[in-house]
Amino acid sequence: MATGLLALLDDISALVKVSAASLDDVPTQVAKTTGKVSGIVIDDTAVTPKYVVGLDPSRELSIIYQIAKKSLLNKLLLLSPAALILGFFAPWAIPPILMLGGAYLCFEGYEKVHSMFATHHADTPQSAGDDLKVITPEELEKTRVKSAVRTDLILSGEIVAITYATVADKPLVSQIAVMLAVAIFITIAVYGFVGLVVKADDIGLHMAKENHHHRVRAIGHGIVKFMPHFLSILGYVGTAAMLWVGAEIIAHGIPFTSHALHELEVALANVPALAWLAKAFVCAIGGLILGGVIEKVVVAARKLF
Template identity: 50%
Template structure:
């Protein structure tokens, strides 16, 4: 075999090995980043079902599809370029922008609580006029995509922090991989949750008694599960938003609030050694939720005063 061809094949083999190693590095980095963002991903999964409850079953999956498409646009067309640009030219701006997004989540969660306590309900959620259905659906999808933008920003920021020392190309690739995997995972689970009652109906018509019992249980239980997820989703907005604010305050050393939250979390972990991680997380989430309620209530109050004037 000619020497030049042998050298060329050696070069190709070397490039292939290098590419494979790079892919392994990207996969490992994406896996680490996705694991660190798991908490926000779970919150995102809890938040989304509340936007599609109350609509006819044949509109649930199309709505989830629209929200998922909006989510991937958020991540790839808005957040990824912004994250790479900020990482390269203005890394100092990432935390303040996240805090603004966290404040918005706090505001949205508290506003929904206030709206619920006032006794008013959204038109079209459970039987509005048919001519308003398309408009209400569009509003719900738009609201879900706005909320997803904030949660996705937190996910992308966590992923970016884990690869901050890598090249811009690696950062962009890892963020893109995380964006696709998180979107598929979140909205795949959401789709399964909202269609679980239909799965129950199908099982209830089966031949096996056990499967029919499971199907009836799903049909009876899913309305309660969806209601619980709606409450959890609102709570998630507030504690994630509050957590972003607390983290930002800690970053800038502005107040003792982050210290109080960490000390309380550590005390809870030491008090329950058998479930230290869970106890610490519960206390941290609860205190972050308190911060979120205060921030959200303040914004709601200010906006009401402005509206009155």
């Protein structure tokens, strides 16, 4: 009996040591994973501010908090457990799911580009019998939050899947710890920055008040003037990131295109910045073309059904 108890204690001690060793590697794995999902993080950060445009400024932080909360819950309670279960029972299903998410990003990115350059014609006047739908600010807020959470769910799914792929060969304890850490860190970083961006004009207005030093007022005026341009640039960056991230995810799932991207990086290895820009540009163009094809298929399917 005593011998069996000692053996059990030895097993527990060994398990604790292995778990501790695995947890020691967590910060390294988190840093490695964060680097791999940087494109998706940029996309998420750039896309989110548009969901509060035109709403009551006093509600901006509340709306961002709602989106961030649902994003974190989705990562922790839905996506991470799903990735672990799929990784254990059906690891073959993860790449196709990633590629489907990438296709959705390309489709969304193409629609954004199309809306930027399409010629908008005046709508035909409505007849007297047509009803106009009136939406309240509360309903608009709920609609915006739902739309933001839906887009974030796709991006979060990509982040979680890439995170799992990075730690798939690690012990289960390490997998769980890294996925939780990445989910919390990225959510706080993304939505903390988004909150700062959408309230920057208010900060600038506060700094520009007469009771502040003239240099502080000058900085405040500069922030107020710069933010509209910054938000516009951020929107373009978000669209580009959506296309390049989506296409790169799909490319890595196809041996031929994955090999071609690798060859491109090797060819420009002496200039890392140029290699990154070339890969991002090629992926963005590929994503735009693929998004256009998907859009045509979606339109045809809508007409058919």
